[in-house]
Amino acid sequence: MDVKDLFKDIKKYEGKSVTLEGWVRNNRNQSNFGFIDFNDGTYFQSLQLVYEKDNKQFDEISKVRVGSAIKVTGKIVKSEGSGQSHEMKIDSFELMGDSADDYPIQPKRHTREFLRDMAYLRPRTNLFNAVFRVRSVAAHAIHEYFQSNNYVYFHSPILTAADCEGSNQMFKATTFDLNEVPKDKDGKIDYSKDLFGHEVYITGSGQLHGETFALAYKKIYTFGPTMRTEKSNTKTHANEFWMIEPEIAFCDLNGIMDIEEDMLKYIIKYVMDKCPLEIDFFDKFVEKGLKDKLNKVLTSKFERITHHEAIDLLKKAKVKWEFEPDYKEDIAKEHEKYITEYFNGPVFITDWPKDIKAWYMRLNDDNETVAAVDLEVPGSGELIGGSQREERLEVLEELMQKHGVDKSKVDWYVNTRRFGGCYHAGFGLGFERLIMYLTGIENIRDVIPFPRTPNNCDY
Amino acid sequence: MDVKDLFKDIKKYEGKSVTLEGWVRNNRNQSNFGFIDFNDGTYFQSLQLVYEKDNKQFDEISKVRVGSAIKVTGKIVKSEGSGQSHEMKIDSFELMGDSADDYPIQPKRHTREFLRDMAYLRPRTNLFNAVFRVRSVAAHAIHEYFQSNNYVYFHSPILTAADCEGSNQMFKATTFDLNEVPKDKDGKIDYSKDLFGHEVYITGSGQLHGETFALAYKKIYTFGPTMRTEKSNTKTHANEFWMIEPEIAFCDLNGIMDIEEDMLKYIIKYVMDKCPLEIDFFDKFVEKGLKDKLNKVLTSKFERITHHEAIDLLKKAKVKWEFEPDYKEDIAKEHEKYITEYFNGPVFITDWPKDIKAWYMRLNDDNETVAAVDLEVPGSGELIGGSQREERLEVLEELMQKHGVDKSKVDWYVNTRRFGGCYHAGFGLGFERLIMYLTGIENIRDVIPFPRTPNNCDY
Numbered sequence: 082m083d084v085k086d087l088f089k090d091i092k093k094y095e096g097k098s099v100t101l102e103g104w105v106r107n108n109r110n111q112s113n114f115g116f117i118d119f120n121d122g123t124y125f126q127s128l129q130l131v132y133e134k135d136n137k138q139f140d141e142i143s144k145v146r147v148g149s150a151i152k153v154t155g156k157i158v159k160s161e162g163s164g165q166s167h168e169m170k171i172d173s174f175e176l177m178g179d180s181a182d183d184y185p186i187q188p189k190r191h192t193r194e195f196l197r198d199m200a201y202l203r204p205r206t207n208l209f210n211a212v213f214r215v216r217s218v219a220a221h222a223i224h225e226y227f228q229s230n231n232y233v234y235f236h237s238p239i240l241t242a243a244d245c246e247g248s249n250q251m252f253k254a255t256t257f258d259l260n261e262v263p264k265d266k267d268g269k270i271d272y273s274k275d276l277f278g279h280e281v282y283i284t285g286s287g288q289l290h291g292e293t294f295a296l297a298y299k300k301i302y303t304f305g306p307t308m309r310t311e312k313s314n315t316k317t318h319a320n321e322f323w324m325i326e327p328e329i330a331f332c333d334l335n336g337i338m339d340i341e342e343d344m345l346k347y348i349i350k351y352v353m354d355k356c357p358l359e360i361d362f363f364d365k366f367v368e369k370g371l372k373d374k375l376n377k378v379l380t381s382k383f384e385r386i387t388h389h390e391a392i393d394l395l396k397k398a399k400v401k402w403e404f405e406p407d408y409k410e411d412i413a414k415e416h417e418k419y420i421t422e423y424f425n426g427p428v429f430i431t432d433w434p435k436d437i438k439a440w441y442m443r444l445n446d447d448n449e450t451v452a453a454v455d456l457e458v459p460g461s462g463e464l465i466g467g468s469q470r471e472e473r474l475e476v477l478e479e480l481m482q483k484h485g486v487d488k489s490k491v492d493w494y495v496n497t498r499r500f501g502g503c504y505h506a507g508f509g510l511g512f513e514r515l516i517m518y519l520t521g522i523e524n525i526r527d528v529i530p531f532p533r534t535p536n537n538c539d540y
Numbered sequence: 541m542d543v544k545d546l547f548k549d550i551k552k553y554e555g556k557s558v559t560l561e562g563w564v565r566n567n568r569n570q571s572n573f574g575f576i577d578f579n580d581g582t583y584f585q586s587l588q589l590v591y592e593k594d595n596k597q598f599d600e601i602s603k604v605r606v607g608s609a610i611k612v613t614g615k616i617v618k619s620e621g622s623g624q625s626h627e628m629k630i631d632s633f634e635l636m637g638d639s640a641d642d643y644p645i646q647p648k649r650h651t652r653e654f655l656r657d658m659a660y661l662r663p664r665t666n667l668f669n670a671v672f673r674v675r676s677v678a679a680h681a682i683h684e685y686f687q688s689n690n691y692v693y694f695h696s697p698i699l700t701a702a703d704c705e706g707s708n709q710m711f712k713a714t715t716f717d718l719n720e721v722p723k724d725k726d727g728k729i730d731y732s733k734d735l736f737g738h739e740v741y742i743t744g745s746g747q748l749h750g751e752t753f754a755l756a757y758k759k760i761y762t763f764g765p766t767m768r769t770e771k772s773n774t775k776t777h778a779n780e781f782w783m784i785e786p787e788i789a790f791c792d793l794n795g796i797m798d799i800e801e802d803m804l805k806y807i808i809k810y811v812m813d814k815c816p817l818e819i820d821f822f823d824k825f826v827e828k829g830l831k832d833k834l835n836k837v838l839t840s841k842f843e844r845i846t847h848h849e850a851i852d853l854l855k856k857a858k859v860k861w862e863f864e865p866d867y868k869e870d871i872a873k874e875h876e877k878y879i880t881e882y883f884n885g886p887v888f889i890t891d892w893p894k895d896i897k898a899w900y901m902r903l904n905d906d907n908e909t910v911a912a913v914d915l916e917v918p919g920s921g922e923l924i925g926g927s928q929r930e931e932r933l934e935v936l937e938e939l940m941q942k943h944g945v946d947k948s949k950v951d952w953y954v955n956t957r958r959f960g961g962c963y964h965a966g967f968g969l970g971f972e973r974l975i976m977y978l979t980g981i982e983n984i985r986d987v988i989p990f991p992r993t994p995n996n997c998d999y
Contacts, residue, residue: 083690102790122757123690150962178962201952204756217693231542231582234676238990239765252713256769262718277997297663298581306698310715331561493660503609503637531697538736
């Protein structure tokens with residue numbers, strides 16, 4: 082049975098014998114008795130196993146090394162020690178997989194940097210075990226939220242010929258031997274010899290494809306991996322990450338703000354309900370005050386201000402900025418921080434200068450700003466970016482021309498504006514940013530099972 | 541409101557006025573009245589809208605073209621016509637997005653080949669609307685199944701340096717300009733100038749990484765996209781597809797057969813419960829007898845035979861085979877068909893000759909076969925492939941050497957056998973194969989939103 086099911090109903094098992102399989106986190110013994118911290122990975126908390134001298138396998142059990150896989154049968158009893166309510170008295174024991182002496186995950190504190198170098202073993206520690214379970218549960222929360230609200234889960238393609246997001250940020254995918262890229266008689270790459278017959282990229286966003294499906298299903302969401310070639314070695318950038326990109330027809334900017342707020346509260350509540358031990362652990366050891374922060378979000382109404390109002394606020398602030406706030410510019414990290422602290426909670430900033438935003442965002446009547454919205458959260462900055470999409474064909478074509486987007490590569494996208502294209506909006510949620518926000522973990526490398534960053538694609 | 545919510549409880553809305561937004565599937569009118577087939581994509585069934593001469597927008601509504609996005613307010617009433625129980629009498633109407641005269645999805649029968657060329661519009665047809673909703677619901681069924689059984693959803697990396705699956709079947713991912721791949725002084729590719737500092741592939745399977753997490757969480761599953769470079773133009777191959785790869789520690793071959801059977805029944809039941817109209821539609825227009833087929837699976841016990849027994853059976857059969865059955869060989873499509881028809885239901889075939897299976901599969905005591913299992917289903921052939929993994933370090937190393945696997949590239953994987961590596965097993969379910977099985981659709985291109993096959997990566 083799973084330790085999770087045992088703990089869920091542990092009183093029921095009092096006095097009963099159960100069989101468990103899992104791993105030894107620690108093994109402490111004296112001449113007459115010993116304790117094993119036993120964890121099978123299905124539950125955050127370890128179970129204490131007790132063995133005594135009268136057990137005929139006492140010597141064998143005493144020698145079991147940390148990290149070993151074992152099978153144990155024994156009675157669940159109330160614990161006399163402190164620290165746990167119940168424990169198991171081992172009746173029979175079997176070593177299922179030994180652990181070598183050089184096993185690196187010993188029962189002591191390891192730094193996150195040390196563990197990052199052994200990504201394949203770190204989920205066996207309390208911290209990472211908690212992180213990746215929260216990641217799993219949060220993913221499910223997202224599916225639950227959208228499915229129960231009539232959304233269709235849309236698998237956006239990973240390989241794409243649409244490079245309009247900026248192909249300089251996209252990986253190329255090819256079947257060529259890079260030693261001998263075939264050339265035609267003019268010395269140009271002969272893509273007819275590649276699998277798809279032309280250049281192909283790994284997508285950096287499923288939005289454009291998602292829009293076409295939103296114009297059939299009204300409400301769709303993507304949830305899949307995305308890759309970008311940014312050579313950026315910061316705590317918040319990875320070259321491979323997962324994104325959620327909902328797209329909703331008949332929805333405007335206010336509509337997506339409502340959805341974002343509702344969704345975020347749903348996910349937070351879901352994770353706090355399903356992972357209380359993990360959240361307690363993060364609150365204690367990773368980000369003090371995490372639970373208060375999350376609980377406050379649940380009961381707060383997110384603030385909504387325009388970019389112009391945000392700049393007003395920043396200009397009025399008695400702060401010496403590294404970057405001077407500007408009505409025509411993006412806002413810097415220091416500004417995000419000030420604004421979320423000022424409002425003491427999540428803040429939507431809307432209606433951004435058109436020149437610093439993407440070509441598909443809907444132009445406002447002022448001709449200067451677009452109907453875009455970023456959600457800023459305390460501690461993490463920008464968590465979600467979204468916009469209403471430009472549904473007016475002539476305006477879209479003008480914007481594309483201004484931004485230098487090659488229309489011939491996305492004629493299908495443009496066509497949707499001719500075929501029942503209505504007002505619609507969508508947003509992108511970086512899944513790793515969300516996990517960092519939920520756990521308090523500060524480095525994106527610590528919330529991705531096998532992170533990919535510049536010069537780091539081992540495994 | 542969503543049409544889905546309206547239909548869910550339509551009697552409640554009788555006599556009430558509601559506002560809906562969606563698209564015109566058809567608009568038929570005579571001099572005094574007209575009907576619009578209205579669909580907002582949230583529900584398979586269209587709603588009939590009625591408008592009459594006394595409506596002051598009558599002329600405007602009469603001219604609305606197929607494909608247009610509209611907003612309507614009106615009363616829900618019992619329908620006097622046949623074909624539907626209720627309809628809406630339009631009170632007010634607004635055109636939200638016009639549809640041009642060359643809109644290709646007209647209210648008539650289009651071939652699947654025709655629609656394949658307009659992948660971005662085909663979800664607006666009944667068939668594809670049903671297919672991609674079933675795809676979404678089946679995906680959620682999979683998450684529900686594994687999450688409710690204590691599995692952790694594991695995001696396996698897409699970019700990988702582990703090419704042991706056979707890098708000739710994997711795409712290369714690079715940031716290089718393929719016109720000028722940088723070379724070092726020896727004329728070799730200078731990977732130090734690429735983002736990761738070495739060659740990188742797009743993964744063809746998350747299994748190896750999944751195993752490392754199964755040895756921490758006991759039960760994990762992946763669900764993500766996979767890419768392979770096969771130049772194969774068949775109905776069942778695509779170069780980009782989604783896979784589910786569960787991996788379970790302390791689980792043997794019989795264990796994964798139990799899980800596969802349980803999971804498959806769960807998914808089928810879930811989809812039949814949530815998408816009854818879609819399944820009826822497929823049963824009627826795509827695969828006659830589909831519902832019977834699926835219902836039968838729910839109540840049947842899957843057969844379990846060894847590869848040896850399967851060959852016995854095939855040899856005894858009074859059939860003239862194109863490929864002669866052989867104890868040392870794979871079984872052909874014709875054999876799969878015979879076997880599933882013979883047992884009249886799904887069949888697990890176990891214990892395959894070691895030389896035709898992958899290097900990580902556990903060697904049986906006979907030294908000739910491995911603990912692998914394929915699930916064959918009537919009509920679709922192989923749906924799931926799985927195996928117990930070789931957990932014995934020395935045996936694994938021997939198998940790797942025989943198969944020519946470069947150990948240095950997967951030392952982390954091998955290491956897990958030294959660090960509490962226990963017996964474990966897993967399987968891979970091709971998501972598209974599953975959707976084909978659930979819908980009766982015969983071509984994989986018709987169950988992927990934007991399919992990628994050789995010379996076909998548009999959009």
